[in-house]
Amino acid sequence: MKAAVLVFPGSNRERDIAYALELTSGVKPALVWHADSELPAGTDLVVLPGGFSYGDYLRCGAIAARATIMDAVRRHAARGGLVLGVCNGFQILCEAGLLPGVLMRNAQLKFIARNVHLKVERSDTPFTRRYNAGAVIEVPVAHGEGNFIADAETLRRIEDEGRVLFRYCDASGAVTPAANINGATNAIAGIVSENRRVLGMMPHPENHVDPAIGSTDGRGLFESLAEALQTA
């Protein structure tokens, strides 16, 4: 695995992502500054971390989506390269047009920072191959704008093509209105691109990778990536 973690002014989860990647793959990722125009040669995974890039000015992720490095990320994605965007990273991917939809203000207007349950919808992707489809994992969220919205036609396409990888659910795996913390359409917590190589998700799997924290439910995602890139 040769991963690059992007750093924008206001990113703050890049070290958490780097820790999770190194823990699961044994390889330290490169941290890449937003003003760079190229990814390191041979990069096979780009990660956009959480945080508050550009202070969430204009719209969350809007300014970062137009940063110089994003042209290189678009080329990487067009080649079929793997891209993971977590939290603010998901917002940036939507603003950049690499994923459909928008993350709007949480329906309850509150910033939500707590553990949530997610249902893993499918296991046949490079991001989820170490999980079983239908598995329930517990990982933290920390966001004020995670309410996923798309127009009806886009939504139908995403659902028909099976591009929802994670949904908010309760501990038993039931997708209920009460478990849908931010009011996201169809309780969507994470979606992939048409070719299933670009994933955006609001929750933070990188924070549940070390037993010292009390949960390793997020580890499977990084192990999936390590495995996918090893056998690629």
Place this chain on the structure above:
Amino acid sequence: MKARVTVTLKTGVLDPQGKAIEGALKSLGIDGIGSVRQGKVFDLEIGDMDKVAAEAAVKAACEKLLANTVVENYRIELV
């Protein structure tokens, strides 16, 4: 020349911030306001160019950055 761009949420898109403002107005005892939708206003100073070119430049600015056309509409006024 100057341009004013007004960005508003499309009809049907939930606007929790507008709802919160609506509630605050009610609690202030200001009657007669049915509902509130929050938007954004951008005032742009346009460089030396004719009206047609200016309109095209501002439209490009709206499409590429100022508005997210998935959920927002924009209106341009040149003054």
